[in-house]
Amino acid sequence: MLDCRAQSKVDLKKDVYVVLLGGQSNMVGFGNYDQLDDRTKARIEAISNRVALSHYKGDKASPLSYTKIKLHEKYNLTKRFGPELFLGLTLAENNPNQEFLLIKTAQGGTALYGAWNPNWSAKQAKEIERGEQKQNMKLYENHINQIKAQLARLKAEGKSYKIIGMAWMQGENDAKFEASASNYGKNLGVLLSSYRKEFNIPNMPFVAGQTNSHYGMKGGSDMVRQGFLDFEKSEDNVVVIKTVRDSPYTDFPKHPDNVHYNTEGQKNLGTAFGNALIQLNSK
Template sequence: MKTKLKIQNYLVVLLIIFASCRLHSIPEPIKKNLDSVVNVVLLAGQSNMVGFGNYDDLSEELKDRIAKVADRVTVSYTYLNQVPLSYSKNKPNEKYSFTKRFGPELFIGLTLAEKYPNKEFLLIKHAKGGTSLYGAWSSDYTLEKAKEIEKGEKKQGWNLPQIHINLINKNLNILKEKGKDYKIIGMAWMQGENDALKEFAATSYAENLQKLIEKYRTTFNEENMPFVFGQINSRYGIKGGPAIVRSQMEKVPTMVQNTAILKTTTDKTWSDYPKHKDNVHYNAEGQKRLGIAFANELIKMINE
């Protein structure tokens, strides 16, 4: 009888050891799923947030890296549901014949995913070219204000913060329906060129951006949500308009906590964030650097 008990005890010990070994040798893909919280990043702005980077100009090595994280990084654009991280398909236009385009989201997603290999990300982007913070992007949007600066009835009728907020809520509800928890970890903003068109919009940019940040933070109950924005370096608008907006942008980090600015050069060689020949929109290299810079600033604030 004692021998039988000893054998049974021995078998139990072996089973415990075997189970322990199995537990510590979970394949890497399963480990990645252990973190159930989806990390959400909000993106908004005008054309340089829309993005005119040519995906085909990226190296094969970069494309492979993007493909490797696409199962953990999804993007929701204005008219699309959540899709794996990649380029967006567009029709050729007068300026750009290429159709595989991307904005900062591509390298924000890649940088965050490689930094946090066990986390899942959702990027929710709404951006419209040729729109102003004073008008269509105003936190207290009115049609009257939009008419003061936006060109055309279509743009004047856009309450862009509310459209973006609706899109965000739609995506968060999708996560809830899937039984997934989420955390909004930050927002990236690339906009300001069109506020250089009018003096009243340029000189009030810092105050208007402060109000917009507060709107997003209040709406989603994220009091200290990291907010990173790129400094414009455009050359159109009223005389001195771009310089006024640039100066206004530099005030924001001193006015609003947990914000950061990506400073840019006004040198027409665009050595920091390269542009297309139109001297307005960032090319593939410029968008790559912009996305990485956005992500690195978000990472700094997340880890503070």
């Protein structure tokens, strides 16, 4: 069971546990809900009445489930999910009397060096982000505003809350350039510090999935992977979900393009995130 007694003296049965989620395309997710077996779908439906998800595209929160999209021809799916689905399921089944709210912002093909930078600058965004739209995205700021709106909604509903941690899946695009790749661990530390300071949670748990793409400059992806490990060593209350370097990706399986996690990969990733947050909150 999660144990936040050291963080709060409020009635935990009334508390809503809040989890923040951020990243790029593997946080968006290309798991195919239709490929899940009936028993797994039933488990998800059984907890959906007490696990809500807020997407970055709106300020509403809805019961945890898949996202309906137009047919994605490359992956042949119309019901997409990311790591939030099995993260929420893992947390809820571990805490059968608890309400949860997951607050997620994710955008494919963006970098921590650029769009996700808490100290956003047009110069750095133009250096690394592709296209005018992404060059003008301020994803950290957007996420903060989304979180504050959701917390204000809970307060207006008379509900207390506790932010119990954050899950992060991002890093592929930072392998493009030496400046972003070699400083990834440092930049991730700045990101974590910014969230902790913004919400006054000095020891907020943080779980990050280590990327394993081969995208970017020569050696860039290895720099980013090492950055995750350096970050984990330098920060308290942090877990990095380690991944295998090369295909076949047996730990977190991918679609045939070897870029995005498939249904099983997203299931494994979300479960790993959930278990890591349980571990960090039980300390």
